[in-house]
Amino acid sequence: MALLEVSGLKKVFKKNKKNYNAINNVNLLIEKGECLALVGESGCGKSTTANVIARLIKEDAGTVTFDGNEITKQRRLKPVGKDLQMIFQNPQDSFDPRDTVIEGVMQGARSYGIFNNGELKERALNMFEYVGLKKSYAYVKTSELSGGECQRAAIARAIICEPKLLICDEATSALDVLVQAQIIDMLKRLKRDKQMAMLFITHDLPLASALCDKIAVMDHGEIVEEGKTRQVLKFPKHQQTRNLIVSVRSVYDGTENF
Ligand SMILES: Nc1ncnc2c1ncn2[C@@H]1O[C@H](COP(=O)(O)OP(=O)(O)O)[C@@H](O)[C@H]1O
Numbered sequence: 483m484a485l486l487e488v489s490g491l492k493k494v495f496k497k498n499k500k501n502y503n504a505i506n507n508v509n510l511l512i513e514k515g516e517c518l519a520l521v522g523e524s525g526c527g528k529s530t531t532a533n534v535i536a537r538l539i540k541e542d543a544g545t546v547t548f549d550g551n552e553i554t555k556q557r558r559l560k561p562v563g564k565d566l567q568m569i570f571q572n573p574q575d576s577f578d579p580r581d582t583v584i585e586g587v588m589q590g591a592r593s594y595g596i597f598n599n600g601e602l603k604e605r606a607l608n609m610f611e612y613v614g615l616k617k618s619y620a621y622v623k624t625s626e627l628s629g630g631e632c633q634r635a636a637i638a639r640a641i642i643c644e645p646k647l648l649i650c651d652e653a654t655s656a657l658d659v660l661v662q663a664q665i666i667d668m669l670k671r672l673k674r675d676k677q678m679a680m681l682f683i684t685h686d687l688p689l690a691s692a693l694c695d696k697i698a699v700m701d702h703g704e705i706v707e708e709g710k711t712r713q714v715l716k717f718p719k720h721q722q723t724r725n726l727i728v729s730v731r732s733v734y735d736g737t738e739n740f
C-alpha cells in the first residue's frame with residue numbers, strides 16, 4: 483500500500499464573489515521512502531494541495547489516505563500527527579520569537595507526549611547536530627537566527643519524531659543559493675538515512691530534479707503531467723512542462739543540462 487494516496491481532491495475558493503477551483507481532481511501517490519516533486523507556476527494550487535493533505539484546510543471533494551488511514555474521513559480539521567510533518571517558506575512564522583531555539587525544536591515532539599523531558603532534550607540536541615546547527619544556539623531566541631539557520635531549526639523540529647512523510651512547501655525559496663544548496667543536501671541525507679518520504683513543492687525545476695525520483699506538474703489546479711523526473715524533463719509531454727523547462731533554460735542561458 484502506498485504511504486500517501488490522494489484521490490480526486492478538490493478545493494473551491496471564492497474569488498470576486500465567484501467560486502473558483504483552486505485545485506480540481508488532484509490524484510497523487512507517494513510510496514514509502516519516495517520523494518515526489520510537485521511543481522508549477524505560482525498560483526497553480528500547490529500549497530492548497532499540501533494544506534489539504536496536512537489537514538490545515540478542508541477539501542470540498544476527494545480523499546486523502548495516509549499510512550492506511552483515510553484522514554479526510556474525520557470531519558474535524560486537525561494536524562495529522564507525528565508521522566506527517568510540514569515545513570514552509572518562511573520558517574520564522576512557525577516559531578514564537580520569544581522561544582529559545584531548543585524550546586522551538588522540542589515543541590515538535592512535546593505535543594505527542596512520547597518522550598520525557600530528558601529524552602526530549604537529548605533528541606533535540608542530536609537534531610541540532612543532524613541539521614548542522616551549532617549547539618551553542620540552543621538557548622538563543624529563535625528571532626536571532628538567520629533565515630537559513632531558522633529553516634534548519636524548522637527541519638529539526640519537523641523530523642524530531644522521524645515522520646514518515648515530510649512536506650516541504652517552497653522551503654528553500656526564500657534562501658540564498660548557497661544556503662539553499664546546503665539545505666537540499668541535508669534533505670537528500672534525510673531521505674537516504676531515514677527513508678523519509680517527501681512531498682517537495684517548488685516552482686524551481688532544477689531543485690526538483692536534484693532531489694526527487696518522481697515529478698508531478700500542476701497547472702491551473704490540475705496535475706497535467708507526471709512520471710519519473712528524468713523522463714518528464716527529457717521528454718515533456720505537456721505544454722506547461724515545456725514552459726517551465728524553457729523558463730529555467732533562459733535563466734541558465736541554455737547551458738544547464740538536467
Ligand atoms: N485562503 C484562500 N482564499 C481564497 N483564495 C485562495 C486561498 N488560498 C489560495 N487561494 C487561491 O487559490 C489559487 C491557488 O493558490 P496556491 O495553492 O497558494 O498556489 P501555489 O502554492 O501554487 O502558488 C490561487 O489562485 C490563490 O489565489
Ligand SMILES: [Mg+2]
Nearest residue numbers: 528529530652
Ligand atoms: Mg504556494
